[in-house]
Amino acid sequence: MKTFMNKILSRRLLLILTLLATIFFSFVTFELNVLPLKYYIPMVVILLLFALLLYFIEKDKNDNHPIKVAFFKLVNIILAVALVFGSLSILKGSDFLASITNGGVQSVEIDVAVLKSSSYDKLASLKGKSFGANTSMGALDINKSETIIEDEIGDIKVTSYKTNNEVINALKNHEIEAMIVKEVELDSLNDIEKDFTDQIRIIKKIQIKKPRINANSAKVTKEPFHILISGTDKSGPIDTFALSDVNMIATINPTTKQVLLTSIPRDYFVDIVGMDGVSGKDKLTHSAKGGMNCTMDTIENFMGIDFNYYAKFNFTSFINVVDALGGITVKVPKYRVIGRDDGVFVTKKGHYTIKPGVNHFNAKQALSFVRERKAFVEGDAIRGKNQMLMLKAILKKCCSASIITKMDKVFESLSSSFETNMSAQEIKSLINMQIDDMASWDVQTYHLDGDASKRTSQLATVGDVTKFNKDGVFITLPDQQSIDKAKEYIQLVMKNEIVKVEED
Incomplete structure (x- = not known):
């Protein structure tokens, strides 16, 4: 038995195993472009020399130093195992980058809805019945869903309406038995008819695929560039159209x-650009009804910029990265809180008490923190600032040395909740640049202001909203001075000048 173990743990065999592990690790890091060449070559040389050094140190013909030999053999085994696991981790990281980059095909979810009071419980029960839809915007998607429905239950009659209000009235008055509507539109229907979504039942969901959004590629390690960061609270696949709560x-x-980082209020009242059949002003969040490209076009229009890339995330699942990182520490400012003078507020979701100063959050607390707005005098403006605080804290921790032991958990938490049309190579180039110069980054934040007390009777993607409330719905009227200031800051950054954002 001892002879067998000696053969298994012979220094020659251990050298071969370590060299194979080193070759595998070197191949993976080279092929995946993980390290700059000036670090890669010395690393490979050091690993090879160290493997040879262990081989000679383990030499003990007369067995005079068994403890020393056993120790260095153990080091040899640990090195080989570490190199293999390191290679596998790098491969996993590369697979993760491949899964979130280059922008996936977008998906529009179309619902077939009936009144809850009806007896219809599945699509087949609507055979021979009348359908209705608002075809004034997104008519092509409605037509595609109509074809899919007909493939399942035969020919159907779909009455076209010009507004969502007309469709709602037709359904409630039994002029039609079912309505065809985009999933992303449902929340807006509650602005027309109070709690309308509680009065209907979804009996069929249809997925319509849309083309991916190509990047306006930049030399990301040499020239400044813009990314639209868009976040939604909608659960489900990240590629599905959903209203954006974070822009x-x-x-x-x-x-x-x-x-x-320039944050824009979700209810900013701006001209919607790039949506089929829609013109006029609406809340910025509603631009997402036309997909990510519509939100990008809309922001480009009033900010006078051209986006190079987008990064989209589902805040509900993305925030799980907080637990993967072992929690996040955020310094919370003293805000003007409704009904209190000390700045302490309680979140509506989870009922967490948050005090001004340093707070340590787990995922549930973090999500409640970034969602809260009704506790503050400035409402949505403060929510936007808190979202930026949370993103800054996450980025800071992701750039710390402690991230190395948590990468697997971080990848797992992000894989289904994050998407960008940057290429994996562009992201690797940024990582290589950071490893190469080890420079610290300065993150400045600015929040666009506006008057959140204003109301409107018309929304471009919804129509008349005075049926539910004669005064209309709340919007945030943009402050042009704030927009101009943001443009000034952005131009300075683009011109390689250092910006220091003035405190409010």
């Missing part, structure tokens, strides 16, 4: 090592 312009300058 930020990330202006990144790799030369000056500065990032400017």
Whole structure:
């Protein structure tokens, strides 16, 4: 038995195993472009020399130093195992980058809805019945869903309406038995008819695929570029159209090592650009009804910029990265809280008490923190600031040395909740640049202001909203001075100048 173990643990065999592990690790890091060449070559040389050094140290013909030999053999085994696991982790990281980059095909979810009071419980029960839809916007998607329905139950009659209000009235008055509507539209129907979504039942969901959004590629390690960061609370696949609760312009300058995050209120009342059949003003969040490209076009229009990329995330699942990182520490400012003078507020979701100063959050607490708005005098403006605080804290922890032991959990938490049309190679180039210069980055934040007390009777993607409330719905009227200031900051970053955002 001892002779067998000696053969298994012979220094020659251990050398072969370590060399194979080193070759595998070197191949993986080279092929996947994980390290800059000036670090890669010395690393490979050091690993090979170390493997040879262990081989000679383990030499003990007369068995005079068994403890020393056993120790260095153990080091040899640990090195080989570490190299193999390191290679597998790098491969997993590369697979993760491949899964979230280059932008996937977008998906529009179309619902077939009936009144809850009806007896219809599945699509087949609507055979021979009348359907209705608002075809004034997104008519092509409605037509595609009509074809899919007919493939399942035969020919159907779909009455076209010009507004969502007309469709709702037709359904409630039994002029039609079912309505065809985009899933992303459902929340807006409650602005027309109080709690309308509680009065209907979805009996069929249809997925319509849309083309991917190509990047306006930049030399990401040499020139400044813009990314639209868009976040939604909708559960489900990240590629599905959903209203955006978070909209930020990330202006990144790799030369000056500065990032400017410009947050835009979700209810900003702006001209909607790039949506089929829609013109006029609406809440920025409703631009997502036309997909990510519509939100990008809309923001580009009033901010006077051109986006290079987008990064989309589902905040509900993305925030799980907080637990993967072992929690997040955020310094919370003292806000003006409704009914209190000390700045302490309780979140509506989870009923967590949050005090001004340093707070440590787990995922549930973090999500409640970034969702809260009704506790504050400034409402949605503060929610936007808290979202930026949380993103900054997550980025800071992701850039710390402690991330190495948590990468697997971080990848798992992000894989189904994050998507970008940056290429994996562009992201690797940024990582290589950071490893190469080890520079610290300065992150500045700015929040666009507006008057959130204003109301409107018309929304471009919804229509008349005075049926539910004669005064209309609340919007945030943009403050042009704030927009101009944001443009000034953005231009300075793009011109390689260092920006220091003035405190409010």
